Structure formats: structure tokens, C-alpha cells
Amino acid sequence: MVSKQLGELLVERKIIKESELQKALQIQKEKGGLLGNILVLLGFATEEQIAQALTTQYGFPYLPLKNYEIDHEVVKLIPRNVAEQYALIAIDKVGNSLTVAMANPLNLHAIEDVELITNCKVQTFVSTQSDIKETIKKYYGTNP
Amino acid sequence: MGKFFNRISLIPKPLRYKLMIAFTLMSIIPLLICVYFATNFIFPAYKEGFNMESVSFVILITLVITILGLNLAKGMVEPIVQMALDAKRIAGGDLEHAIKITGEDEIGDLGKSLNSMTQRIKDNIAELRNYGERTKEINFEINKKVLALSGLLQIGSLISTGAELKAIMDMLADKISHMEDSNPTIIYVINEDTNTLEPVSLVNFKNTETIKRPLILGRGILGTVAVELKDFIIDRNTAQISHEMEALRQHYEIKNALVMPILLHDKCKGVLLTGNKVDSYVYSKDDLELIRVFVKQAAIALENDALIKKAEELEVVDDLTGLYNEKYINERLEDEIKRSIIYQRPCSFLMLKLGEFEFYCSQRGRMAGEAALKKVAKSIADSLTPVDKAARFADDEFAIVLPERNKKEADAISLEIKKKISDLTVDSKADIALQKLNAYVGISENPIDGTTALELVQKARQRVKDAMALQTKKNA
Numbered sequence: 086m087v088s089k090q091l092g093e094l095l096v097e098r099k100i101i102k103e104s105e106l107q108k109a110l111q112i113q114k115e116k117g118g119l120l121g122n123i124l125v126l127l128g129f130a131t132e133e134q135i136a137q138a139l140t141t142q143y144g145f146p147y148l149p150l151k152n153y154e155i156d157h158e159v160v161k162l163i164p165r166n167v168a169e170q171y172a173l174i175a176i177d178k179v180g181n182s183l184t185v186a187m188a189n190p191l192n193l194h195a196i197e198d199v200e201l202i203t204n205c206k207v208q209t210f211v212s213t214q215s216d217i218k219e220t221i222k223k224y225y226g227t228n229p
Numbered sequence: 230m231g232k233f234f235n236r237i238s239l240i241p242k243p244l245r246y247k248l249m250i251a252f253t254l255m256s257i258i259p260l261l262i263c264v265y266f267a268t269n270f271i272f273p274a275y276k277e278g279f280n281m282e283s284v285s286f287v288i289l290i291t292l293v294i295t296i297l298g299l300n301l302a303k304g305m306v307e308p309i310v311q312m313a314l315d316a317k318r319i320a321g322g323d324l325e326h327a328i329k330i331t332g333e334d335e336i337g338d339l340g341k342s343l344n345s346m347t348q349r350i351k352d353n354i355a356e357l358r359n360y361g362e363r364t365k366e367i368n369f370e371i372n373k374k375v376l377a378l379s380g381l382l383q384i385g386s387l388i389s390t391g392a393e394l395k396a397i398m399d400m401l402a403d404k405i406s407h408m409e410d411s412n413p414t415i416i417y418v419i420n421e422d423t424n425t426l427e428p429v430s431l432v433n434f435k436n437t438e439t440i441k442r443p444l445i446l447g448r449g450i451l452g453t454v455a456v457e458l459k460d461f462i463i464d465r466n467t468a469q470i471s472h473e474m475e476a477l478r479q480h481y482e483i484k485n486a487l488v489m490p491i492l493l494h495d496k497c498k499g500v501l502l503t504g505n506k507v508d509s510y511v512y513s514k515d516d517l518e519l520i521r522v523f524v525k526q527a528a529i530a531l532e533n534d535a536l537i538k539k540a541e542e543l544e545v546v547d548d549l550t551g552l553y554n555e556k557y558i559n560e561r562l563e564d565e566i567k568r569s570i571i572y573q574r575p576c577s578f579l580m581l582k583l584g585e586f587e588f589y590c591s592q593r594g595r596m597a598g599e600a601a602l603k604k605v606a607k608s609i610a611d612s613l614t615p616v617d618k619a620a621r622f623a624d625d626e627f628a629i630v631l632p633e634r635n636k637k638e639a640d641a642i643s644l645e646i647k648k649k650i651s652d653l654t655v656d657s658k659a660d661i662a663l664q665k666l667n668a669y670v671g672i673s674e675n676p677i678d679g680t681t682a683l684e685l686v687q688k689a690r691q692r693v694k695d696a697m698a699l700q701t702k703k704n705a
Contacts, residue, residue: 117571170676171573194575194635198677201636 090191091139092120095130098138105129121189122214132213136188139211145190148176148210150220159183160224162203168225171195172217175203182206188214248306255298263291308336316343324351370515373408377519380404384526394534398430398527405503405523406432408516413483415440416491416527418499419455426455426500435482450477454488455497460517461488465509485510489520493528501527547621549599550606558620558628562682565632566675577631577639577674578682580689581609581646584667584697586625589655601655601666608649612642626693628686636674643670669696 092106101109101124109123124130140147155176160168162183163175173187173195183205187195190209200207267287308331315328324347328340384404387397398416406414413433417426425443434440447456450473454461463474463486470478477486483504491499501524545557553561562578569576583589583605590598602625609619609627619629631639650668671692673685 119572164677166676166680170570170680189573192573194633194638195573197637198575198635198674202677 091135091189092124094138094142095124095135098141100134100138101129119189125214132215136211136213139190143190145209145211148186148212150174150176150186150212150216153220155220155224157224162205163199164202165221165225167195167198167202168221171198172214173199174217174220174224175199176210178205182208184208184210186210186212186217186220188212188217248302251305252299252302255302256295259294259298260291263287263294308332308340312336312340312343315340319343319347324354374519377404377408377522380407381522381526384523384530388526388530388533391537394530395429397530399432401523401527401530402430402432405501405520408519409505412503412505413481414501414503415481416499416501417444417451417455418491418531419446419497426451429499440481449473451488451500451502454490455500458490458492458495458497460490462486462512463504465511482506484508485512487512487517487520489524491524491527491531493532498528498531550603550621552606552610552627553618553620555620555622555628558618558622558630559682559686561618562630562685565630566680566682566685568632569675570680574633575635575674575676577634577636577672578685578689579629579631579639579643580622580671580686580693581627581629581643582669582693582697583625583650584669584700586666589666597655601653604653604655605650605666605668608653609646612646612649617642628689636672636677639672639674643672646670667700669693669700671696 092101092110095101096103096106105124105127109120109127109129112118112123112127113120121130121132121135124135125132136147139145153176155174156178159175159178162178163173163185168174171187171192172189173185175183176186177184181204183199183203185196185199185207187209188211189195190211196207196209199205264287271287312328315326318326319328327347328344330337330340330344380400381404384397384400387400398418402414402416406412411433413431415431415434416429418429419425420427420443423443424446426446427443428441431437431440444452446452450461463470463478463484465485467474474486478484481502481504484506486502486504489501490497491501501520503520542556545553547554562576565576568574583601586598586601589601602621605625605627606619606621609629613619613629613631616633617629617631619627622628629642631642634642647668647670650666653666655666671689671694673679673688673692675685678688679685
């Protein structure tokens with residue numbers, strides 16, 4: 086459902102063509118995987134374009150993680166499993182509010198889980214999947 | 230002579246009379262004639278000169294004639310008397326006694342005829358005895374076959390009732406062993422993972438410890454039989470006892486041995502060995518055929534066992550509640566976790582245990598317990614969507630896979646199920662304490678609690694225990 090929304094959003098914003106979306110959906114049906122990843126793999130869109138689209142559509146702020154220094158203690162609030170599976174990373178904690186950068190800010194289950202684990206209210210930022218993966222590796226270590 | 234008279238006395242009466250008449254005719258009458266002639270013609274001529282010489286001469290002649298007559302009579306009668314005695318002896322049952330043939334006359338012929346008759350009777354009796362022996366043997370064989378048949382029927386019924394393989398094989402070994410005199414018998418089954426022959430059942434061996442060791446396929450006599458699929462026999466007909474055969478004899482402490490492969494669809498599934506210590510023993514064709522029937526039964530038992538195992542593997546449903554079984558749900562959970570990881574989704578796992586179920590069963594019986602479990606299962610199934618999957622793990626332990634649900638949602642579902650269960654009236658009797666069942670729930674979630682089915686199951690189970698412990702603490 087989220088995939089469909091994302092696909093429609095990208096078509097609406099003329100980042101991809103309808104035919105490209107259909108092709109990506111077809112591949113998703115056959116091989117599985119996330120639509121965003123498939124579009125990037127096929128070269129129809131870049132991760133940044135997708136992140137930007139989410140930002141403008143839903144108002145989530147975009148955060149380029151590459152040059153961002155994060156407090157290790159904050160990162161560790163979320164277990165590695167959870168961070169990896171949902172492609173998200175905690176970047177800041179102020180009082181009872183936890184700022185999280187995630188590739189898919191529409192993943193409400195993920196936000197609920199993070200709130201459950203940390204007992205904090207979650208503020209979401211958008212970032213690209215590969216940036217988040219890199220950052221997870223950097224802060225949690227290369228070995229899972 | 231006394232002996233002769235004794236013998237005469239044994240002869241039947243008519244013959245005795247006739248003999249006396251013959252004796253009289255031959256001895257007494259000539260004697261009387263002699264006396265008559267002597268007194269009328271010889272003695273008057275010597276009237277004056279009657280002397281002792283003349284009297285002696287007459288007496289001598291008389292004696293000679295008497296002895297001659299007697300001898301002749303004896304020569305005729307004695308063989309007849311002897312034959313009569315012999316015939317009596319033979320009639321009395323002494324068939325080994327042969328009549329002595331004294332001459333080529335009619336009496337000799339009679340003797341020969343009697344002898345050949347006796348021989349024939351002897352032959353007939355021997356033949357009869359032979360028949361008796363054969364009948365005994367046949368009866369023994371029939372008995373053996375009847376026994377074997379009843380054994381086969383017993384084994385068949387054991388197989389059809391789904392008895393365990395070990396029990397079937399034990400009975401098979403026992404029946405084969407008792408076809409004769411408690412012969413040592415052992416059944417090996419091939420373990421395809423280790424390429425060995427493993428003994429499953431053995432009877433009447435003294436030294437079981439060494440015999441219980443598995444054998445390597447392709448090695449030794451038994452290992453070769455399992456590979457070459459041919460019977461192997463050591464008995465009196467074995468031309469030469471090789472070193473290997475002697476080793477087998479010593480290992481199993483037997484003299485004769487029969488090794489047969491247990492074949493199923495031309496593939497070897499195991500090997501049977503049966504033996505005995507009887508000297509110069511030969512395995513008959515019938516014996517082999519009979520044992521082969523047992524071996525076929527063993528093959529059927531093995532196939533049946535394999536099929537049951539396969540069916541169990543394919544089984545996904547818990548018979549009592551109609552929910553899935555533990556094996557299936559573990560596999561599904563593993564699959565759902567993989568899917569969740571790829572699609573960046575959560576997947577929850579819920580375990581549920583009834584609080585007072587054991588007490589309930591002890592009070593109301595197993596049947597009532599099972600009825601209650603069915604109701605609980607229905608409450609669970611009614612609370613789920615088609616993508617959720619519920620199973621019964623143990624007696625009163627249930628599990629649910631909730632794809633696409635995080636803990637918060639799983640919690641809501643668990644509350645609904647708990648309420649449904651506590652609303653159930655499982656017992657209509659007046660005892661209030663037993664009318665309701667209480668459910669304890671533990672929830673785990675991928676990714677929070679782990680990325681494998683095992684981790685989620687362990688965490689959820691632990692949480693059920695914690696919840697129960699908490700309740701006990703509260704009650705105290």
C-alpha cells in the first residue's frame with residue numbers, strides 16, 4: 086500500500102513514468118522487494134529523488150546523514166535488529182522526544198515499535214536507504 | 230531223542246496221530262511180522278536145537294528194522310516239525326527269523342516260500358514304518374507352517390494397528406526364531422545417513438553386547454548381502470568354510486547360518502540373520518521360502534514406518550483443535566520473519582497458555598479438558614484475520630503468528646482473545662471455580678525480540694511464564 090502510494094507519488098511528481106512504475110511493480114510482483122529499491126536499481130529514480138518527493142509530499146524534513154555526527158548513546162537506544170530491519174537510525178534525543186532518520190517515514194509500525202522500545206515520542210526525518218545503511222554500519226560496527 | 234519227542238508234542242494233534250500211524254506201520258508192524266515168522270517157521274525148525282544164537286539173531290534183526298523205520302520217520306517229520314515251529318515263531322512276530330532250508334524237496338520249497346513271504350511282510354512293515362515317519366514329518370511341517378502363518382497374521386495385525394517398528398521387528402525376530410528350536414535371530418536395518426546396518430531386534434543370543442554393534446555396509450558377509458542382495462547360507466552343503474564364515478560363526482555363536490536381505494522395491498532396507506547349532510543341518514527350500522515370507526513382512530513394516538514418518542512430516546494440522554501444529558507454525562514463523570526483514574515490516578508472535586487447565590482436567594476428566602481446548606481454539610481462530618496463523622503446541626499451549634503486526638497491535642489482539650476465553654463457559658456444572666478458564670499471554674516481535682523463529686518462540690514462552698509467576702505472586 087505504501088509502495089503504491091510512493092509509486093503514484095513519484096509518477097505525480099514526474100520523477101518516473103507510468104510505464105516505468107508498471108515495470109517496477111511487475112518486478113516487485115515476481116521477485117519481491119521494496120518498490121523504492123527496485124526503481125533505484127532499474128535506474129528510473131535516485132534515492133535522493135525519492136527522499137525529496139517524500140519530503141515535499143508529506144512535509145518530513147530531509148536529512149543528509151553523511152556529514153552528520155551522532156551521539157553513540159542515542160544511536161544505541163534502538164537495537165541494531167530494529168534499526169536494520171526498518172532502515173532507521175536514532176539521531177538525537179531531547180527530553181522525551183527522539184529524532185529518527187528513516188528511509189520510509191510512512192512505516193507507522195516502525196515508528197510505533199521505536200516509541201515502544203524507547204518510551205519516547207518519535208520525530209521523523211527522511212534520509213536515503215543507502216545513507217542509513219552506511220550510518221548503521223558506522224555506529225553499530227560492521228559485524229552485526 | 231527226548232528233545233525230538235518234546236518237539237513232537239508241540240505239533241498239532243492230527244499230525245501226531247498220523248505220525249503215530251506211520252511209526253506203527255514202519256516199525257511195530259514189521260516187528261510183529263518178524264516175530265510171527267520167527268515163531269512159526271524159524272523156531273520150529275530149531276526145536277531141538279533151540280539156542281541163544283538164533284534168538285539173538287532175531288532180536289538183532291528186529292532192532293535194526295525198528296531203528297531204520299524210526300530214522301526214516303524222523304527224517305520225514307523233523308523238517309516239518311522244525312518248519313511248524315519256525316512258522317509259529319514268525320507268526321509270533323519274529324520276522325528276523327529265517328527258516329533253514331535243508332533240502333531240495335517239497336519241504337525245502339515250502340521253506341523257501343515261507344521265507345519269501347516273511348521277507349515280503351518285513352518289507353511291507355518297513356514301508357509302513359516309512360509312511361509313518363513321513364506322515365510325522367509332514368505333520369511337523371504342517372504344524373510349522375500353521376505356526377508361521379499365525380505368526381504372520383499377528384505381525385500383520387501389529388503393522389495395521391500402527392505399532393512401533395521396534396515392536397514389529399521384535400515379534401518378527403521372535404517368530405522366525407521359534408520356527409525351529411529358539412534359533413538365534415537378528416534383524417538389522419540400514420541407516421542411510423551413516424551407511425551402516427544397525428541391529429533393531431535380536432533374540433536368543435548370549436553375548437548381546439558385541440552383537441549389538443552396527444555393521445558397515447559392503448563389508449563382511451552381512452554387509453555384502455545388503456549390497457549384493459543375494460541370500461547367504463552356511464550349512465552342511467557349504468563346500469568350504471572360509472575364514473570369513475568361521476568369523477561369522479564365532480561372532481554369533483552358531484554353526485549354520487542363513488542371511489537374507491530385506492528388500493523393498495528391489496532396494497535393500499536391512500538384513501536378517503538366523504542360525505542354529507545343529508550338526509549337519511541343511512536349510513530346505515521350504516524353510517527358505519517360509520523365512521522369505523517373514524522377511525517380506527519386515528519390508529512391509531519398514532515401508533509402513535517410512536510412510537507414517539513421511540505423513541507426519543506432511544501433517545500440518547492439530548487433530549484435536551483443527552489449528553496448525555507446532556512444526557508447521559515454526560516454519561511459517563521463520564518464513565514470515567524473512568518476509569518482514571525484506572519488506573521492512575514487523576511480525577509478531579503470540580503464545581498463550583491456560584492457567585488452570587491441569588486442575589480442570591484432574592477435576593473434570595480428559596474428555597472435558599479436550600472439549601474445553603476446542604472451545605479455546607475456536608475463540609482464538611475467531612479473533613484472527615486470514616493471514617494470521619494459529620497453532621496448538623502442547624496440551625494447553627497455543628501460538629499465533631501475526632504477520633505485519635507490531636507489538637502494539639499484537640497486544641490488542643491478545644486482549645481480545647483473553648477476553649473471549651474468559652467469557653467462555655467451559656463447564657456447565659455448578660462449580661464456579663471450574664466454569665472459566667484463564668489465559669496467560671506472552672508476545673514477542675521481529676525485529677525487537679530477534680530475527681529467528683527460535684528467538685521469538687523462546688521470548689514469548691518466557692513471557693507467558695513471567696505472567697503466570699506474576700499472577701501467582703498476586704494471589705499469594
